[in-house]
Amino acid sequence: MISQITLDNIEHLAIGSSFLGTGGGGDPYLGSLLCREAIAEHGPVDILPVGSLTDEDQVFIAAALGAPTVMIEKLFSIEDQHRAVDTLERFLGRKATAIISAEIGGCNSMMPVAYAAMRGLPIVDGDGMGRAFPELQMTSFNIEGVASAPMTIADEHGNSVVFQTTSGPKAEELARPVATAMGASVCMSCYPMTGEQARRAAIPNTLSGAVAIGEAIARHGSSTPPVERLVAVLRGHQYYSDAAVLFQGKITALERDTSKGWVFGSCTISALNGPGQAELKFQNENLVVHVDGKLRCVVPDLATVVDAETGHAIPTERLAYGQRVAVVGCSAPPMLRTARALEVVGPQCFGLAEEYVPIAQLIEDNI
Amino acid sequence: MISQITLDNIEHLAIGSSFLGTGGGGDPYLGSLLCREAIAEHGPVDILPVGSLTDEDQVFIAAALGAPTVMIEKLFSIEDQHRAVDTLERFLGRKATAIISAEIGGCNSMMPVAYAAMRGLPIVDGDGMGRAFPELQMTSFNIEGVASAPMTIADEHGNSVVFQTTSGPKAEELARPVATAMGASVCMSCYPMTGEQARRAAIPNTLSGAVAIGEAIARHGSSTPPVERLVAVLRGHQYYSDAAVLFQGKITALERDTSKGWVFGSCTISALNGPGQAELKFQNENLVVHVDGKLRCVVPDLATVVDAETGHAIPTERLAYGQRVAVVGCSAPPMLRTARALEVVGPQCFGLAEEYVPIAQLIEDNI
Numbered sequence: 001m002i003s004q005i006t007l008d009n010i011e012h013l014a015i016g017s018s019f020l021g022t023g024g025g026g027d028p029y030l031g032s033l034l035c036r037e038a039i040a041e042h043g044p045v046d047i048l049p050v051g052s053l054t055d056e057d058q059v060f061i062a063a064a065l066g067a068p069t070v071m072i073e074k075l076f077s078i079e080d081q082h083r084a085v086d087t088l089e090r091f092l093g094r095k096a097t098a099i100i101s102a103e104i105g106g107c108n109s110m111m112p113v114a115y116a117a118m119r120g121l122p123i124v125d126g127d128g129m130g131r132a133f134p135e136l137q138m139t140s141f142n143i144e145g146v147a148s149a150p151m152t153i154a155d156e157h158g159n160s161v162v163f164q165t166t167s168g169p170k171a172e173e174l175a176r177p178v179a180t181a182m183g184a185s186v187c188m189s190c191y192p193m194t195g196e197q198a199r200r201a202a203i204p205n206t207l208s209g210a211v212a213i214g215e216a217i218a219r220h221g222s223s224t225p226p227v228e229r230l231v232a233v234l235r236g237h238q239y240y241s242d243a244a245v246l247f248q249g250k251i252t253a254l255e256r257d258t259s260k261g262w263v264f265g266s267c268t269i270s271a272l273n274g275p276g277q278a279e280l281k282f283q284n285e286n287l288v289v290h291v292d293g294k295l296r297c298v299v300p301d302l303a304t305v306v307d308a309e310t311g312h313a314i315p316t317e318r319l320a321y322g323q324r325v326a327v328v329g330c331s332a333p334p335m336l337r338t339a340r341a342l343e344v345v346g347p348q349c350f351g352l353a354e355e356y357v358p359i360a361q362l363i364e365d366n367i
Numbered sequence: 368m369i370s371q372i373t374l375d376n377i378e379h380l381a382i383g384s385s386f387l388g389t390g391g392g393g394d395p396y397l398g399s400l401l402c403r404e405a406i407a408e409h410g411p412v413d414i415l416p417v418g419s420l421t422d423e424d425q426v427f428i429a430a431a432l433g434a435p436t437v438m439i440e441k442l443f444s445i446e447d448q449h450r451a452v453d454t455l456e457r458f459l460g461r462k463a464t465a466i467i468s469a470e471i472g473g474c475n476s477m478m479p480v481a482y483a484a485m486r487g488l489p490i491v492d493g494d495g496m497g498r499a500f501p502e503l504q505m506t507s508f509n510i511e512g513v514a515s516a517p518m519t520i521a522d523e524h525g526n527s528v529v530f531q532t533t534s535g536p537k538a539e540e541l542a543r544p545v546a547t548a549m550g551a552s553v554c555m556s557c558y559p560m561t562g563e564q565a566r567r568a569a570i571p572n573t574l575s576g577a578v579a580i581g582e583a584i585a586r587h588g589s590s591t592p593p594v595e596r597l598v599a600v601l602r603g604h605q606y607y608s609d610a611a612v613l614f615q616g617k618i619t620a621l622e623r624d625t626s627k628g629w630v631f632g633s634c635t636i637s638a639l640n641g642p643g644q645a646e647l648k649f650q651n652e653n654l655v656v657h658v659d660g661k662l663r664c665v666v667p668d669l670a671t672v673v674d675a676e677t678g679h680a681i682p683t684e685r686l687a688y689g690q691r692v693a694v695v696g697c698s699a700p701p702m703l704r705t706a707r708a709l710e711v712v713g714p715q716c717f718g719l720a721e722e723y724v725p726i727a728q729l730i731e732d733n734i
Contacts, residue, residue: 087531091458159537162529164454170526177544
């Protein structure tokens with residue numbers, strides 16, 4: 001198990017979390033530049049296992065909120081992130097002893113590391129999603145009863161806002177129009193937790209998991225193709241082990257609509273030879289995959305479009321007509337698949353008609 | 368000079384502040400019920416002259432934010448108001464020693480009194496407008512350099528939001544969509560001030576002024592008609608002394624549009640005999656009056672539509688076709704008429720084409 005995020009493994013974290021972003025969470029590449037800079041200046045960041053948190057620890061989230069299509073054009077700074085966390089610390093009258101990622105998938109895996117480096121604090125090996133989701137209340141923290149509020153957001157002009165709401169969906173409802181008025185992309189902090197709460201509510205080992213996945217995809221000198229290495233590392237993982245290539249082909253249709261602070265859309269992938277076709281739907285993240293009309297993966301299980309050659313994930317905002325891709329699916333962490341969890345992150349929460357069927361069963365049905 | 372707000376003069380305050388509301392600020396009648404209840408339970412509220420504030424005093428605003436058309440249907444509670452002030456006190460780490468009204472015109476004159484009663488604190492004899500205005504930054508506090516942020520808003524479901532912005536217009540820009548998402552009517556606190564700041568930036572004596580105006584309108588057993596009594600009390604006042612009946616007639620046309628959290632509109636009043644006609648434009652408050660095409664009063668000077676018989680102000684949301692009314696205009700407090708003030712509350716701030724001409728001059732031109 002790795003014990004630090006350093007200049008040597010930060011790229012693995014970026015590549016792995018891009019896969020776990022299932023198309024969303026924002027491209028971690030830009031965040032990895034921020035991390036490099038922060039680690040170069042402040043030194044490596046210690047990784048703290050979830051189980052090592054003491055009851056007295058104060059665990060704060062550093063995260064971005066917004067539409068990924070905007071995030072690639074409007075960059076974040078550690079100073080804006082600090083204003084979000086500092087405002088929350090000030091509101092609560094207590095100081096962070098550890099930083100945690102709300103969402104290991106996408107760029108929200110990176111800012112917490114950069115920010116932990118700047119603060120000289122450890123980063124917790126865990127997160128609230130084990131992947132990426134488009135809404136604030138879609139977390140294991142919420143599923144386990146931790147309140148998302150008080151929550152803070154901060155923009156790049158020195159403005160910050162604290163939301164003290166009675167429910168997660170209400171925080172989402174009130175924060176989204178402010179984030180939109182701030183330019184559809186802001187820094188935030190939310191779900192402030194004690195160590196006791198984080199031990200109970202965080203999904204453990206997802207940070208080190210992302211690094212391991214990234215390392216497998218990026219490995220040099222291997223004769224096994226990257227997509228096969230990716231599926232192999234997933235199959236060996238404690239959460240993502242029900243894994244398979246669901247489809248391979250090229251992108252032949254694409255729809256995207258950035259509205260209300262999200263990017264909604266769909267993508268069609270056609271087989272290179274023959275008539276087969278895959279259909280993906282997304283709201284920031286990929287939500288459901290059908291192949292030739294048959295359900296192959298549905299949220300909360302993970303489906304990511306990866307480059308057929310390199311195995312690198314392609315976020316929804318970078319999908320393009322003609323790209324040669326593989327769709328890789330895998331199982332979500334068990335904490336996201338309970339009956340209670342499916343009320344928060346199941347297909348119905350995204351307005352989908354599909355019932356949740358575990359990807360293990362869908363893979364078996366298709367063998 | 369009165370020294371307390373009691374069950375005996377609370378109605379005068381409601382009637383006087385309704386006049387100073389210039390059609391906006393929300394109908395104070397509902398607020399006066401809340402005041403009666405609070406004073407009956409907690410006792411009268413001491414009035415503190417602006418000049419008696421010490422440097423160490425902590426002056427907090429209690430106010431409502433929203434569209435008056437909504438406020439008459441969605442009532443406030445002192446508990447919601449307390450959540451707004453308490454959240455701000457907690458954010459700042461200091462406690463109120465006195466309450467002040469942001470806006471003496473309309474219902475924002477009443478909630479601070481009810482709230483001061485509940486907290487057992489004095490109410491400052493002054494405010495930030497000397498009338499009513501539709502936007503948060505349109506205050507003497509802002510004109511004199513006091514920051515509107517941090518600002519808090521609270522709804523009736525237990526949710527509150529703190530805005531820490533770098534400018535007044537930004538606070539307005541970010542709070543308005545949240546207020547709209549909360550139902551277009553919320554409780555708030557903003558412009559937290561020390562006693563030193565309030566002494567410099569508040570408009571003094573407007574609370575006692577509103578009581579005096581209300582007393583004149585409501586006076587029983589006088590042979591002078593109410594509208595004449597109103598003009599007489601205004602002419603004797605330190606601020607409102609350039610006063611006149613600008614027009615009398617009946618309402619013959621009315622347009623109202625409640626959007627973006629405000630009520631916009633216009634009102635036509637026609638002479639009972641003959642061809643004369645007055646035109647009023649409003650954004651929550653009355654902004655400009657023309658009579659037969661000639662400018663007679665423009666913001667920041669005050670123009671209020673009053674019932675021709677009773678002299679009671681008619682707020683924009685209660686204007687109705689056929690009502691017999693008088694339009695009474697008067698001068699704004701001098702703090703609102705400086706060159707610096709006109710950049711914040713002058714006609715151009717409301718998108719009007721008219722230049723500001725003091726009502727004293729417009730009255731003289733029409734004699």
